[in-house]
Amino acid sequence: MENQKVRVRFAPSPTGPLHIGGVRTALYNYLFAKKHGGDFILRIEDTDSQRFVQGAEEYIIESFNWLGISFDEGVHVGGKCAPYRQSERKSVYKKYVDQLLDAGLAYIAFDTPEELDKKRNEIANFQYDASTRGQMRNSLTLSAEEVKSLIEAGNQYVVRIKIEPGKDVVVNDLIRGEVVINSSILDDKVLYKSADQLPTYHMANIVDDHLMEISHVIRGEEWLPSAPLHVLLYRYLGWEDTMPKFAHLPLLLKPEGNGKLSKRDGDRLGFPVFPLEWEDPKSGDISSGYRESGYLPEAVVNFLALLGWNPGTEQELFSMEELIASFSLERCSKSGAKFDFEKGKWFNHKYIQQKSNNEIADLFQPILKENGVEATNAKVAQVVGLVKERVNFVKELWSQSSFFFVAPQSYDEKNRKKTLEG
């Protein structure tokens, strides 16, 4: 285990544009993998057919291309563990679900969503677990014949994990240390749904991480509560000796007020929460992206890297190579970071100064065209060199330099006088 090759994955769900918090999680995974000469894998977790959004997967791939984060294996590049889309791996999960069923570590439940809702209304804090499963319609309370006939009659069912109560489950987290949870507070989570013949997140995640030989699971803190369930699944499946190490990253919080940064915050507060602009295929709503807002990918990466991690030195400007060299999980912080985009602007300003005039000129050309200006790159680069230190964003170059390209329509009388006298 200690000498095992580092293999990490980013496993988004294609339910919409990639959230900036997800970008940071992916970045940390990437940095960790490259630091240790390991592999970085892109796996698409599309086990919820209800929430699937067209175009989301392409968006995710394009986002990482723009950011300069590359994958060694994944849906778009293939690899030895293909396929990397969970919906295409249906057949592999069923086998392990059956294994748990056969071992008596999971059971079949027929309770409909309506029946469960009713229970939840009747009983405060209802939880499907050791204390309640005896009152439900499942393979533990029904006879084998009844179960068989219910299935043959076409009744939909789910497979639930059978949690043994009263046991302490230990999760060793690389960032938080040892987290102990008593199994009595865990519920018998659904692992598999007969309706779409797909596992739920928990099952698919554990099976794939095992099959793809993932060595470290680096993910957001929102997964910490389900980590004990995951440890139990590795144990039930007999894979505990090769279980990946866990690291739960602190969350990105709203810059003001309460709560974690959400998709809605961006446009409300005037900064993007997505790497690229996104048009919702259903509503047609457009959410702004960092790329379209004029951020340089290097600035976004640098800014994000420092939100939850620090090098322990006073260096703040990092190239991707420098980040890879300095990154470590030990220096990740434990508490959530408010997303302060003011600092993001500063990073962007720094990177604009750092880039050559020619590079900035390339980015400026489309804006010039929008304003009806045709100019050679050499001339644009010359102008950029004159005014770039004044701007935070490439688009601001226009207001700073338009007079180089278009004669002013008006002028300030006072300034004219001053100039003539001076």
Place this chain on the structure above:
RNA sequence: GGCCCAUUCGUCUAUCGGUUAGGACGUAAGAUUUUCAUUCUUGAAAGAGGAGUUCGAUUCUCCUAUGGGCUACCA
């Protein structure tokens, strides 16, 4: 409600029992600049509260408070 995680300037953070608690963003003042911006200098700005442990706690333990997360046939 239950469970889990966290808590240093407004924000991101450094500090691995003994420091004038450091840096950066933002902010204030000044210098430079015809103006603005840049740049430079300087300043203001923090250990949630309470008990312990210790010669000594920001640092270790506990309690409280606050913030966050989870609590779905979503991930």
